[in-house]
Amino acid sequence: MQTPAEYDIRDISLADKGKKRTEWAFQSMPVLQSIRKRFISTQPLAGIRIAACLHVTTETANLMTTLRDGGAFVALCASNPLSTQDDVASTLVRDCGIPVYAIKGENNEVYYSHISAVLDHRPQITMDDGADLVTTLHTKRQDMLADVLGGTEETTTGVIRLRAMAKQGILRYPIVAVNDALTKHFFDNRYGTGQSTIDGIIRSTNILLAGANFVVAGYGWCGRGLAMRARGAGANVIVTEIDPIKAIEALMDGFRVMPMSDAAEIADVVVTVTGNKAVVGREHLGRFKNGAILSNSGHFNVEIDLEALERVASSRRTVRDFVEEYVMRDGRRIYVLAEGRLINLAAAEGHPASVMDMSFANQALSVEHMIKNHSALERKVYSVPEPIDKEVARLKLDAMGIKIDRLTAEQEQYLASWSEGT
Numbered sequence: 434m435q436t437p438a439e440y441d442i443r444d445i446s447l448a449d450k451g452k453k454r455t456e457w458a459f460q461s462m463p464v465l466q467s468i469r470k471r472f473i474s475t476q477p478l479a480g481i482r483i484a485a486c487l488h489v490t491t492e493t494a495n496l497m498t499t500l501r502d503g504g505a506f507v508a509l510c511a512s513n514p515l516s517t518q519d520d521v522a523s524t525l526v527r528d529c530g531i532p533v534y535a536i537k538g539e540n541n542e543v544y545y546s547h548i549s550a551v552l553d554h555r556p557q558i559t560m561d562d563g564a565d566l567v568t569t570l571h572t573k574r575q576d577m578l579a580d581v582l583g584g585t586e587e588t589t590t591g592v593i594r595l596r597a598m599a600k601q602g603i604l605r606y607p608i609v610a611v612n613d614a615l616t617k618h619f620f621d622n623r624y625g626t627g628q629s630t631i632d633g634i635i636r637s638t639n640i641l642l643a644g645a646n647f648v649v650a651g652y653g654w655c656g657r658g659l660a661m662r663a664r665g666a667g668a669n670v671i672v673t674e675i676d677p678i679k680a681i682e683a684l685m686d687g688f689r690v691m692p693m694s695d696a697a698e699i700a701d702v703v704v705t706v707t708g709n710k711a712v713v714g715r716e717h718l719g720r721f722k723n724g725a726i727l728s729n730s731g732h733f734n735v736e737i738d739l740e741a742l743e744r745v746a747s748s749r750r751t752v753r754d755f756v757e758e759y760v761m762r763d764g765r766r767i768y769v770l771a772e773g774r775l776i777n778l779a780a781a782e783g784h785p786a787s788v789m790d791m792s793f794a795n796q797a798l799s800v801e802h803m804i805k806n807h808s809a810l811e812r813k814v815y816s817v818p819e820p821i822d823k824e825v826a827r828l829k830l831d832a833m834g835i836k837i838d839r840l841t842a843e844q845e846q847y848l849a850s851w852s853e854g855t
């Protein structure tokens with residue numbers, strides 16, 4: 434395998450470790466394995482140039498090689514400055530011939546220069562996680578838009594941004610919202626984020642969750658999983674919401690529900706997972722107890738108002754990897770994890786491979802779908818077609834050796850009928 438002429442990574446000598454970890458993850462990705470096998474024989478992506486902006490993890494490496502094995506040329510950059518696994522970036526370059534532009538801890542300027550470097554490959558398909566690739570193309574690299582056939586989007590926040598672009602009539606090509614697939618957000622957002630967020634908090638702090646007041650801001654797909662797992666670890670879980678229906682759901686799931694201003698006064702740990710900004714804002718900072726830990730698992734680092742915290746704090750220092758201590762003027766100490774960026778990817782390894790198997794199977798099949806159907810699609814955001822979603826679920830069940838029942842002819846008729854009541 435050739436090493437690409439151009440790339441920007443931390444250290445190519447990390448590749449051995451990255452290769453072994455990527456192989457380890459692939460063992461837990463049977464759905465992607467079966468797609469890769471089919472892609473190798475049918476070459477559905479032959480000659481297609483793909484630019485991907487995703488968290489550079491072992492699971493992403495396996496998606497990249499699956500796309501490459503389907504005939505595509507693939508270039509990859511990070512979708513967050515802190516989420517890159519440098520050893521994985523190295524094996525992709527050295528062993529897989531894939532140009533990667535990503536270094537863990539890169540500053541914002543380098544982050545955007547890496548997005549630009551990936552776009553220099555003139556993609557026909559964009560694959561985004563948070564829509565930074567698409568928004569950069571539409572604002573700074575419009576000359577490239579004519580080549581693009583379509584794209585895919587991985588996460589809730591990216592889908593919200595793209596739907597806003599489509600609504601304003603400025604989106605220039607069709608996108609498949611991978612996050613909309615049930616085999617994505619039911620599992621990745623809920624069980625993936627639930628487990629890996631706790632993992633990131635524990636790895637960075639080594640705190641005991643049992644008995645702690647653990648505040649989850651946002652009871653969406655991610656928040657549900659996080660609240661469930663925090664309770665499993667023995668925490669007293671409190672939920673904050675702005676949606677009355679989600680608030681009732683949290684209450685009936687057995688959690689306390691209250692506004693952030695009340696939760697802040699008793700919180701030992703706060704985790705934001707809303708996709709919104711300033712969920713922990715200036716008005717809450719005076720209420721936290723000494724030692725409160727603030728963390729975020731939503732896509733962007735805007736959920737905790739760090740600028741406000743900087744303004745009201747009298748000093749700041751790093752006390753552990755990914756733990757920043759802010760001392761308030763009244764002497765209270767507030768801790769912020771991973772600069773308010775996605776804690777599960779910054780301080781841990783992101784979601785387990787078994788759950789990313791379904792998310793990335795949807796990505797691979799959505800790219801294939803886009804290549805086949807782009808000329809019939811409008812400049813809109815489409816959900817993953819139901820047959821793809823069902824196929825991913827079927828393949829996952831097969832791989833787990835789980836069998837389920839099928840409708841009998843009589844049952845099908847009953848469900849299709851309005852006249853069979855009693």
Ligand SMILES: NC(=O)c1ccc[n+]([C@@H]2O[C@H](COP(=O)([O-])OP(=O)(O)OC[C@H]3O[C@@H](n4cnc5c(N)ncnc54)[C@H](O)[C@@H]3O)[C@@H](O)[C@H]2O)c1
Binds near residue numbers: 653784
């Ligand atoms: N860390 C990860 O690996 C990971 C994985 C998947 C998604 N995400 C990101 O996590 C975020 C949430 O995703 P989701 O799929 O759970 O979205 P969702 O839309 O299902 O849930 C978001 C919830 O936050 C609530 N909310 C909004 N503003 C709020 C506020 N000010 N206070 C309290 N609650 C508020 C909404 O009512 C909603 O219930 C997004 O940014 C998404 O991109 C992160």
